[in-house]
Amino acid sequence: MANVTLPWLPPLPVELAVEDILKAAVIIVVALLAGRVIRKLIIRKSKETSLKWIINQDTADILFRMFVLGGAIWALYVLGIMNYSIGPTTVGNIAFAAGFFYFTYLIARKSRDYMIEGSGGEPGPDVVIRAKLFYYVLVTIAFFMALSFAGVSAQLSALLAAAGITGIILGFSAQTVVSNFISGVFMYFDKPLQIGDAVKVGDAGGIVEDIRIFSTRIRSWDGTLIRIPNEKLFNSNIVNLMRHPVRRVDIQVGIAYSTDADRAVEIIKEVLDAIPLVLAEPEPAVYISELSDSAVVIAIRAWAPSEKWFDVRTRIVLDVKKALDREGIEIPFPQRVNWFANDLRVRIEEPPEKPEGSGEGT
Template sequence: MSYYAAALMNNLENAIIDIFEDLRNFVVTYEELLLKILYASVILLASYLLAKYLVKLTTRVMEKTSPPGKVKTVARGIKFAVVFVGAAIALTLLGIDMSGLLVATGFAGLVVGLAAQQSLGELFAGLFFMSEGSVRVGDVVKIDEDLGIVEDMGFLSARIRLLSGEIVRIPNSKLMSSKIYNLSKPTALRIEVVVGISYGSNISKAVNTIRRVLESHPLVLAEPEPKILVDSLGESSVNLKVWAWVPAKMIYEIKRDIVKQIKEALDREGIEIPFPQRVVWLRTLGGREAPEHSASRSA
């Protein structure tokens, strides 16, 4: 019995020795490859951590002065660039020839570029538009006939919420070629109101009445001074053009309030805002003409 036990222990010892010998031979044989894999893993991990740190640093620095869309774009670009460089270095350490990969990538990029010329054009237009910084998320803008608030600025398009509530998606290429009025940039904007008074009304009295309304309004700026001009002689009224400068962020609320106050002030002073009027000439049987005045309310 002891003979068999000794033989078993001897075989087990030899097996363990063989395993360690095979492991040592494997390590010796593939030592260089294992070291390359280790170094490549360290480089990938380091590039990821570096990219994460640079993204946080960039976001913290840029968010004070740049729109969120621009910050997000720059952060993504930095992360992609750092990780790509790290991956390229790791693959080079593993002995992978990057020239073939670069050629393949270039060919694939050419195919994708030809298939998506418009999308790439939108992308580059968006990057340029964000880097310019002329419009930010939250700004009130007028683009052609669309007036609203910028809700988002992406790689391919911008999303505008119109004052009526609808959301409009505008491609970045159109933004680059359109005339954009940013109503949030200036601190003050001019409002314009046209007031028509009847030909029988006293123009000076009407001007003074409107001036008192503007001077008493708490949100109408004293400088530049409001202006009231006799603009034109219309078919039914003498048209006065009213200019006043107000805080930009409240321009629409103030304009509605001023129009209301001007109408109420003119009514109190007995100054008529006339309906459209026409003078009709009637020919009588005796060949004589007599004018007949008529007034009609526009539908």
């Protein structure tokens, strides 16, 4: 009997029993039909159940692929091909390991997407990081289990040891990357900010757009993108402008010394009472805080919803200015008083008399 040899396989027989070929064909057809039936049933059921996060089109496709791949592997076993050796393992072990890793990867990816999408609304950074950690952990476990199923884990021990040494060397040269990753994990538990929060980090300020494992992205107030490494972010003073539902507005107004200060305070309180978004509790505070060089400084402290803080502040400034102008209360410019040690003597000279007949003024 003629044999065909391949460089990576032992000789394979050209002729196979007709019974085995027919049996393999039947297995593939049955697996294909069963996969399609299961797929249709799951798609139909997904329209009637509330468990759409697991019974849906994606689940149906994954199960269909599992039936087809399982039938193909079974058919190859019937034909005897899976029993051939490749070094220390067999074709069947490698095929099973590859199929196991492939379907675990699909399940991990879909689970990650379901965890993010099923959170409702805009997913927070804790949901995103939890989903990504679950994905990477499951894929890593599946990879090493696949190596074990393939029967090559022992042969890879030396390679993994060398890779470990190389990893240590690379770790010293990539301390920043590792530090950013660890800082991202710590921030996941600390939760100083969330996507959509208005924050200030050092000189940077804006809206948090994305929180990733190694960096955080902020859209600044002028629309530019700021990428901040997680290590720097974790070690910085983070001012979260929207963590609490209310926020205080602080404004200072200067009035002239000749003005009735009590009347000015009363007018400002009336202005605050007329603005709907100024909260009654905590109660606004208006008081004289300082006697500066050129003005009596009145401090205004009012509380407003955090998301409306800027609108309330601009409204208070405008309405206070209008009210003080309407009441004739002066907001003075900076003034200086010059003192001289000796009295100043000023000489005023009369203009010379004009001669008669000069013709001027005629």
